[in-house]
Amino acid sequence: MLRTTTRVRRRPGSPDLVASPIDGDWTALGACRDADPDEFFVQGAAQNRVKTRCFGCAVRTECLADALDNRVEFGVWGGMTERERRALLRRRPDVLSWRQLLLDARAAHLASAG
Numbered sequence: 001m002l003r004t005t006t007r008v009r010r011r012p013g014s015p016d017l018v019a020s021p022i023d024g025d026w027t028a029l030g031a032c033r034d035a036d037p038d039e040f041f042v043q044g045a046a047q048n049r050v051k052t053r054c055f056g057c058a059v060r061t062e063c064l065a066d067a068l069d070n071r072v073e074f075g076v077w078g079g080m081t082e083r084e085r086r087a088l089l090r091r092r093p094d095v096l097s098w099r100q101l102l103l104d105a106r107a108a109h110l111a112s113a114g
């Protein structure tokens with residue numbers, strides 16, 4: 001599946017320099033890299049089915065952060081539907097960098113897990 005972020009316009013000042021354990025193009029590591037892109041742009045209950053494909057994805061954090069930071073309006077990204085992302089963005093208008101927030105949360109989780 002080719003779901004590169006090149007079709008996503010980055011907002012001015014969009015953070016992209018936050019350290020990630022994934023170097024380079026994270027999209028090449030996505031669990032959906034060989035899937036049909038249309039599969040991730042379905043509606044209704046089909047979204048809940050397709051987002052389960054993200055749950056074991058090695059770059060789920062990077063994918064979700066990219067979608068949130070760039071306000072991607074359509075499709076399932078990082079295990080969240082567009083509706084779920086919109087709700088999250090409304091709840092947390094204070095977040096300037098989802099990438100920073102999610103990577104920090106992942107690092108804290110891994111540190112606490114020992």
Ligand code: SF4
Binds near residue numbers: 003031040059
């Ligand atoms: S989190 Fe989901 S949409 Fe994002 S790269 Fe992984 S499988 Fe693809």
